[in-house]
Amino acid sequence: MNAPALETHNLSVSYRGKPVLQGVDLAIPAGSLTGLMGPNGAGKSTLLKTLIGEIRPDSGWARLLGEPLARVLGRVGYVPQRESIDWDFPVSVLDVALMGTARDLGWFGRPGRGHRRRAMDALEQTGMADFAGRRIGELSGGQQQRAFLARALAQDADIYLMDEPLAGVDAATERAIIALLGTMRDAGKTVVVVHHDLRTAGRYFDRLVLLNLRVVAHGPADDVMRRELLEKAYGGKLTLLSEVAAREVRGGEGREP
Amino acid sequence: MTPAAFLSLTANDGWLLAAAFLTALACGLPGAWLVLRRMSLTGDAISHSVLPGIVIGFLISGSLDSPWLVIGAATCGWLAVMLIDRLHHVGGVREDAATGIVFTTMFSLGVLLMRRYAGRVDLDPDCVLFGQIDTAIHGARVTIGSLEIPGIVASSAFSALLAITFAAILHHRLLASAFDTPHSRMLGHAPALTRSLLLAVTAAVVVAAFQAVGAIMSVALLVLPGATGLLIARRMPALFAVITVHAALSAFLGFQLAGLANCNYGAAVVIAGAGLFVLTAVFAKIRA
Numbered sequence: 001m002n003a004p005a006l007e008t009h010n011l012s013v014s015y016r017g018k019p020v021l022q023g024v025d026l027a028i029p030a031g032s033l034t035g036l037m038g039p040n041g042a043g044k045s046t047l048l049k050t051l052i053g054e055i056r057p058d059s060g061w062a063r064l065l066g067e068p069l070a071r072v073l074g075r076v077g078y079v080p081q082r083e084s085i086d087w088d089f090p091v092s093v094l095d096v097a098l099m100g101t102a103r104d105l106g107w108f109g110r111p112g113r114g115h116r117r118r119a120m121d122a123l124e125q126t127g128m129a130d131f132a133g134r135r136i137g138e139l140s141g142g143q144q145q146r147a148f149l150a151r152a153l154a155q156d157a158d159i160y161l162m163d164e165p166l167a168g169v170d171a172a173t174e175r176a177i178i179a180l181l182g183t184m185r186d187a188g189k190t191v192v193v194v195h196h197d198l199r200t201a202g203r204y205f206d207r208l209v210l211l212n213l214r215v216v217a218h219g220p221a222d223d224v225m226r227r228e229l230l231e232k233a234y235g236g237k238l239t240l241l242s243e244v245a246a247r248e249v250r251g252g253e254g255r256e257p
Numbered sequence: 258m259t260p261a262a263f264l265s266l267t268a269n270d271g272w273l274l275a276a277a278f279l280t281a282l283a284c285g286l287p288g289a290w291l292v293l294r295r296m297s298l299t300g301d302a303i304s305h306s307v308l309p310g311i312v313i314g315f316l317i318s319g320s321l322d323s324p325w326l327v328i329g330a331a332t333c334g335w336l337a338v339m340l341i342d343r344l345h346h347v348g349g350v351r352e353d354a355a356t357g358i359v360f361t362t363m364f365s366l367g368v369l370l371m372r373r374y375a376g377r378v379d380l381d382p383d384c385v386l387f388g389q390i391d392t393a394i395h396g397a398r399v400t401i402g403s404l405e406i407p408g409i410v411a412s413s414a415f416s417a418l419l420a421i422t423f424a425a426i427l428h429h430r431l432l433a434s435a436f437d438t439p440h441s442r443m444l445g446h447a448p449a450l451t452r453s454l455l456l457a458v459t460a461a462v463v464v465a466a467f468q469a470v471g472a473i474m475s476v477a478l479l480v481l482p483g484a485t486g487l488l489i490a491r492r493m494p495a496l497f498a499v500i501t502v503h504a505a506l507s508a509f510l511g512f513q514l515a516g517l518a519n520c521n522y523g524a525a526v527v528i529a530g531a532g533l534f535v536l537t538a539v540f541a542k543i544r545a
Contacts, residue, residue, distance in 0.1 A: 073445035
């Protein structure tokens with residue numbers, strides 16, 4: 001149980017000769033809920049895409065669930081950035097959730113009643129059951145994210161990598177999604193989430209990774225949410241930082257008891 | 258009274274309609290996946306790039322019905338996709354520019370081969386470029402059981418059967434890989450192989466479409482049905498229903514149009530298909 005669910009060693013990635021990630025060493029424990037933070041262009045999405053094999057690293061390696069990716073396909077759930085999905089695609093919410101169940105289908109298989117039930121259960125859990133027949137293009141941003149979370153749940157993976165599942169969702173949906181991620185963590189799943197909002201990071205996640213080309217800090221959320229570390233990761237973006245600092249001074253307003 | 262007699266069609270007209278419908282359906286099925294994947298231009302590239310393969314296949318076999326044509330075409334289609342891919346990913350050329358360069362070059366090579374050798378063998382450039390379904394229907398017949406049917410009907414039926422089998426059996430793989438490729442790979446679905454199979458089937462149906470509408474217009478049969486379906490279909494089953502209806506109506510209306518205008522049936526099928534697309538677009542706009 002103590003073996004890390006996600007481990008990288010000296011992982012480096014470049015794009016057209018420009019380094020995007022350099023010497024990334026990470027060990028994320030199983031059964032944790034981790035926020036992956038950093039300024040724009042820090043390499044957060046690149047790290048996720050490297051972990052799922054979409055981008056080939058220049059050097060270093062990554063292991064998921066103690067194995068190279070190719071050996072644990074199906075046990076790794078991925079929720080892409082909303083912009084990478086074609087929302088005009090003629091599929092319903094149920095179709096999307098069903099795609100999560102397809103890992104045990106062979107080349108010629110098709111989803112049966114069991115798959116359908118798993119998909120509906122997942123939609124139930126994400127509060128999307130009433131929208132099962134809705135075309136995905138007709139959903140709000142929050143509903144779209146929930147449909148993809150349902151797909152991830154239906155997959156019943158062991159580790160989940162999510163690229164900004166809270167981007168463009170309303171406050172109620174954000175709370176619902178965070179609660180759901182907590183439930184997944186409590187069920188023993190490892191969840192890694194790219195997150196943008198420094199104001200909520202401390203209370204949403206158990207652990208945080210501060211990334212800016214390299215790993216600036218990694219550990220329990222309280223140890224990472226420190227001014228000097230945030231400054232190191234976010235550099236000159238002081239307006240945002242002073243806003244966070246001001247909140248800290250006011251006694252952690254925004255922190256729920 | 259048979260349906261053909263009801264529409265006052267001759268048996269020959271019936272075969273013509275069948276060949277056009279089957280060809281349009283065969284192209285429309287893989288074509289829909291190309292449209293969904295935003296790869297319509299790749300369809301265009303394949304439909305033009307297969308020309309040298311078809312000419313070489315014809316030069317080897319001396320017949321338009323030979324499997325050599327399919328082999329040559331599939332090889333050239335694959336070669337074109339590979340070249341575009343290499344130019345883009347290794348050479349750093351923009352993908353649309355790479356596509357434009359590769360398929361026009363290969364098409365020109367095909368035209369060159371055809372003009373150079375057409376005199377010696379019985380290969381009519383007009384037939385390859387624009388299709389001559391009206392003439393081809395009178396060509397060699399094949400006997401299946403007790404039924405004697407025109408070769409072009411048999412080959413388009415075979416092509417449609419291939420496309421239907423492909424679309425039905427691999428539906429879930431095609432869907433998952435087109436909708437979200439990384440997710441499909443994470444499920445262990447080998448999306449790259451699915452994509453290659455799609456391109457191979459596209460090359461195969463294009464060969465059959467050559468006789469009907471020719472190299473230049475076959476891309477229309479790939480793209481029009483799927484693009485029309487996407488205007489109104491809310492889910493995949495509806496999309497395939499629209500594709501089937503579009504193929505049938507294109508064949509039928511094109512036949513009427515060709516009769517009225519006394520023109521090439523292949524071109525008339527494409528015009529009818531485009532007309533249906535415009536009507537559907539207007540309908541979708543009004544309904545929205």
